[in-house]
Amino acid sequence: MLHINHYYQPDSLEEAWQLRQKRGSAVLGGTGWLRLGEHTIQHAIDLSGLNLDYIQEKDDHFLIGAMTTLRELELCQPLDQVFDGAFAEAVGHIVGVQFRNCATLGGSVYGRFGFSDLLTLLLALDAEVHLYKEGWVSIERFAVRSQEADILTEIRIRKNREIAYLSERLNANDFPVCAVAVSKGKDGWRCTIGARPCRAKLVRLPEDTEGCDEFAIRKIAKKAAAAVSYGGGMRGGPAYRQAVAEVLIRRGIQALNAKGGQA
Amino acid sequence: MNKTVTFILNGKKVSREIPCDLFLLEALREMGCKSVKRGCETSACGLCTVWVDETPVLSCTTLAVRVDGKRVTTLEGLQDEARVIGGYLADEGGEQCGFCSPGLIMNILSMEKAFPHLNPTEAEIRHYLEGNLCRCSGYESHIRAVTNYFAAKRAECAAGKEETK
Numbered sequence: 192m193l194h195i196n197h198y199y200q201p202d203s204l205e206e207a208w209q210l211r212q213k214r215g216s217a218v219l220g221g222t223g224w225l226r227l228g229e230h231t232i233q234h235a236i237d238l239s240g241l242n243l244d245y246i247q248e249k250d251d252h253f254l255i256g257a258m259t260t261l262r263e264l265e266l267c268q269p270l271d272q273v274f275d276g277a278f279a280e281a282v283g284h285i286v287g288v289q290f291r292n293c294a295t296l297g298g299s300v301y302g303r304f305g306f307s308d309l310l311t312l313l314l315a316l317d318a319e320v321h322l323y324k325e326g327w328v329s330i331e332r333f334a335v336r337s338q339e340a341d342i343l344t345e346i347r348i349r350k351n352r353e354i355a356y357l358s359e360r361l362n363a364n365d366f367p368v369c370a371v372a373v374s375k376g377k378d379g380w381r382c383t384i385g386a387r388p389c390r391a392k393l394v395r396l397p398e399d400t401e402g403c404d405e406f407a408i409r410k411i412a413k414k415a416a417a418a419v420s421y422g423g424g425m426r427g428g429p430a431y432r433q434a435v436a437e438v439l440i441r442r443g444i445q446a447l448n449a450k451g452g453q454a
Numbered sequence: 455m456n457k458t459v460t461f462i463l464n465g466k467k468v469s470r471e472i473p474c475d476l477f478l479l480e481a482l483r484e485m486g487c488k489s490v491k492r493g494c495e496t497s498a499c500g501l502c503t504v505w506v507d508e509t510p511v512l513s514c515t516t517l518a519v520r521v522d523g524k525r526v527t528t529l530e531g532l533q534d535e536a537r538v539i540g541g542y543l544a545d546e547g548g549e550q551c552g553f554c555s556p557g558l559i560m561n562i563l564s565m566e567k568a569f570p571h572l573n574p575t576e577a578e579i580r581h582y583l584e585g586n587l588c589r590c591s592g593y594e595s596h597i598r599a600v601t602n603y604f605a606a607k608r609a610e611c612a613a614g615k616e617e618t619k
C-alpha cells in the first residue's frame with residue numbers, strides 16, 4: 192500500500208528539486224512501481240504540471256520528456272523509423288496498453304530496475320539523461336549509480352546507431368527472462384544484456400562483427416554472453432538465461448548484418 | 455493530507471475532497487461506479503480499466519488527485535455501447551463469470567479510437583488486449599468476439615456511406 196503524507200504539484204523544476212531535498216520525498220512518475228509494496232512518502236512530488244510530456248525530433252537527436260508514457264514511445268513514428276521499431280519492441284510487451292498509458296519514461300529509467308527493457312535499449316544507444324541540478328549524464332554512467340535526490344527531466348538520444356532489440360518472455364507480457372539490444376555505429380558494435388535479472392550491462396563487440404559469417408557470429412555471441420554474470424529466479428536459472436542471451440545476441444548481429452551499411 | 459478534485463465523471467461534473475494517496479479505483483467505487491473491478495491491484499490484470507480523457511488507464515495505478523480537471527469515463531457512462539459488445543462476447547462464449555468484462559469492454563471500445571478504420575488484424579487485437587487477463591475464457595472467444603464486432607462496425611459504416619450517396 193502506498194501512503195502519501197504531503198502531495199505537491201510544483202510550478203517549476205526548481206521548486207520540485209527543493210522539495211526533493213526533503214527527507215522522505217519522492218517524485219511520482221506513473222506510480223506503476225511506487226504503488227507496489229508498502230511504503231510511505233512524506234513528500235510526493237507530482238511533475239504533471241511541468242510539461243515534461245514530449246518527444247521532439249531534432250536534426251541529429253531526439254529529446255524525450257520524463258513524463259512521456261511508454262505507450263507514447265511505442266507509437267512514436269519518428270522513433271520507429273529512425274530506430275527500426277526497437278522502441279515499440281522494447282516497451283510493447285510491458286503489461287498492456289492501459290499500463291503503458293500510465294508508466295513513464297522518467298520512472299522507468301530513474302528506477303534502474305534489473306528487469307528493465309528500456310534501460311537495456313537505451314544503454315545500447317548513444318543516450319544521455321538530464322538531471323535538473325547535475326545536468327547531462329551519459330546513460331552508461333547513470334545506469335551504474337545508486338538513486339540520487341535529483342529530478343530526471345529528459346533524455347537525449349542521438350540518431351547515430353542502428354539497433355536491434357530482442358527479448359525472451361515466458362508469456363507475452365511477462366517480465367523478460369533475458370533482454371538484449373545489439374547496436375552499431377561509427378565507434379563500433381556493442382550489445383547490452385538486461386533482465387539477467389540484474390541491471391543491464393554493456394559489452395563491446397569486436398570490430399570484425401561487421402559482415403562476419405555465421406560461424407564467427409556464433410563465437411562472438413558466445414563470448415559476449417559469457418562476459419556478464421546471471422542470476423536465478425522463477426523465470427529461469429543462470430545457465431538458461433546465459434543460453435538465451437547468446438541466442439538473442441546472435442539474432443541481433445544477424446539482423447543488423449542483414450541490413451548492411453554503416454550508420 | 456486531503457485535496458479537492460473536480461472532474462467530469464460520465465458526463466457529469468463532480469467535486470470531492472479525497473485523501474491524496476487514494477487511487478482512482480477506490481474513489482470511483484465509492485462514488486457508485488461498481489463496474490470498476492478490483493482484480494490484482496498490482497497493475498497486472500486490466501480489470502480496473504477506465505478512460506481518462508478518452509485514454510484507457512488502470513484506475514488501480516492512477517492517483518485520484520491526478521484526474522483533477524479531466525474527464526473520466528467508466529462502463530456506467532457507456533451502457534449502450536457496452537450492451538452491444540457484451541452481446542458479441544456472449545455469442546462466442548467469451549463471458550463466463552463476467553468479472554473481467556467491464557475492463558475488457560472499456561479496452562475494446564478504446565480500440566475504436568486506436569484503429570479509426572475499424573480494421574485491426576488479429577495480431578493487433580491480441581496485442582491490444584494483452585493487458586486484460588481472464589481466468590475463464592482462454593481468450594480465443596474474446597478474439598472471435600472482437601473480430602466479429604469490428605466486422606459488424608465496418609459493415610455498419612459502409613452501409614451508412616452508401617445511404618448518404
Ligand SMILES: Cc1cc2nc3c(=O)[nH]c(=O)nc-3n(C[C@H](O)[C@H](O)[C@H](O)COP(=O)(O)OP(=O)(O)OC[C@H]3O[C@@H](n4cnc5c(N)ncnc54)[C@H](O)[C@@H]3O)c2cc1C
Pocket residue numbers: 217218219220221222223224225226227238257284285286293294295296297298299300301302306307308309341342343344364365366367496497498
Ligand atoms: C506488473 C508490472 C509488470 C512490469 N513489467 C515490466 C517489464 O516486463 N519490463 C520492464 O521494463 N518494466 C516492467 N515494469 C516496470 C514498468 O515498466 C515501469 O518501469 C515502472 O512502473 C516505473 O515507471 P513509473 O512511471 O510507473 O514510475 P514510478 O513507479 O512512479 O516511479 C519509479 C521510481 O522512479 C522515481 N521517479 C519517477 N519519475 C522520476 C523523475 N522524473 N525524476 C526522478 N525520479 C523519478 C520514483 O520516485 C520511483 O522511485 C512492470 C511493472 C509492473 C507493475
Ligand code: FES
Pocket residue numbers: 491492493494495496497498499500501502503512513514515
Ligand atoms: S486491479 Fe488494476 S490492473 Fe488489476
Ligand code: FES
Pocket residue numbers: 548549550551552553554555587588589590591
Ligand atoms: S469471464 Fe471470468 S475472468 Fe473473464
